[in-house]
Amino acid sequence: MPKRILLVEDEPAIADTLVYALANAGFEPVHVALAGAAIARLRSEAFSLAIFDVGLPDGDGFELCRELRRFSDLPVIFLTARGDEIDRIVGLEIGADDYVTKPFSPREVVTRVRVILRRQSPAMFAESRSNGYDAMPFELDGDGGRIRYRGRLLELTRYEFLLLKLLIEHPERIFSREQLLERVWRDPAEVFDRTVDTHIKTLRAKLRMVDPACDPIRTHRGLGYSLDIGRFS
Numbered sequence: 001m002p003k004r005i006l007l008v009e010d011e012p013a014i015a016d017t018l019v020y021a022l023a024n025a026g027f028e029p030v031h032v033a034l035a036g037a038a039i040a041r042l043r044s045e046a047f048s049l050a051i052f053d054v055g056l057p058d059g060d061g062f063e064l065c066r067e068l069r070r071f072s073d074l075p076v077i078f079l080t081a082r083g084d085e086i087d088r089i090v091g092l093e094i095g096a097d098d099y100v101t102k103p104f105s106p107r108e109v110v111t112r113v114r115v116i117l118r119r120q121s122p123a124m125f126a127e128s129r130s131n132g133y134d135a136m137p138f139e140l141d142g143d144g145g146r147i148r149y150r151g152r153l154l155e156l157t158r159y160e161f162l163l164l165k166l167l168i169e170h171p172e173r174i175f176s177r178e179q180l181l182e183r184v185w186r187d188p189a190e191v192f193d194r195t196v197d198t199h200i201k202t203l204r205a206k207l208r209m210v211d212p213a214c215d216p217i218r219t220h221r222g223l224g225y226s227l228d229i230g231r232f233s
Contacts, residue, residue, distance in 0.1 A: 002028040003048035008038040021106035035059040046151040054080035167227040176224040
C-alpha cells in the first residue's frame with residue numbers, strides 16, 4: 001500500500017503542486033489547510049510522514065509539531081518562507097526531521113520524503129520472515145523505541161515497549177513470568193509476577209484500540225505468554 005503523507009499547507013498553488021508530485025511518486029497525499037484539522041487527522045488516522053507549513057492561518061507549524069510530539073514520533077518536514085538559521089534550529093530542536101525553504105522544487109521535497117522514510121521506516125523482523133510470518137502486522141524501530149501495529153504507532157511506556165518487542169522477536173515462543181521479568185525489567189528482584197500480568201493487560205488494551213477483533217497475545221495457563229501468529233487475520 002502507498003505510504004500516506006499528511007500535507008498541511010494553506011497556499012493552494014503550493015499544496016496542489018506538492019499533492020501532484022507526491023502522488024506521482026507513488027505516495028498517498030492527504031491535504032489540509034489548517035493546524036486544527038491536521039491535529040484531528042493525526043490523532044485519528046495513520047500516516048508515514050507529515051509536511052507542515054510553518055505559517056498557518058490558525059497557528060504555526062512549530063506549535064503543531066510540539067502538539068504532535070506529545071503523542072507521536074511521526075517524521076516531520078517543515079516548509080517555510082523564512083530562511084533564518086534560528087528558525088531552522090528551532091524547527092529541528094522541537095522534533096522536525098528536515099526543513100525546506102521556499103521557493104523549492106517539488107522534486108526536492110519528494111526526494112527528502114523518500115530519504116527520511118528510508119531512514120525512519122521500521123523493518124519487519126528477520127526472525128519472523130525466516131519462520132514464514134511475512135504477514136505479521138508489527139513493525140519495529142528499535143533505535144527509536146517505537147512499534148507500529150497495522151500501520152499505527154503504539155503509545156507505549158518503556159516496559160510495554162520492551163515486553164512487546166521481546167514477544168514479537170520470538171513469535172509463538174512461550175515466556176514464563178519469571179523469564180519476562182528477567183529479560184524486560186532492569187531489577188526483577190524489585191517487582192512481582194503481577195507486574196507482568198498488569199503490563200500484558202495494558203498492552204492488550206492498546207492493541208485492541210487498533211484492531212478490536214484480534215488478540216495476538218496468548219495466555220498459556222501455568223506457563224506464561226506468547227505472541228500467537230495464528231490469530232492474525
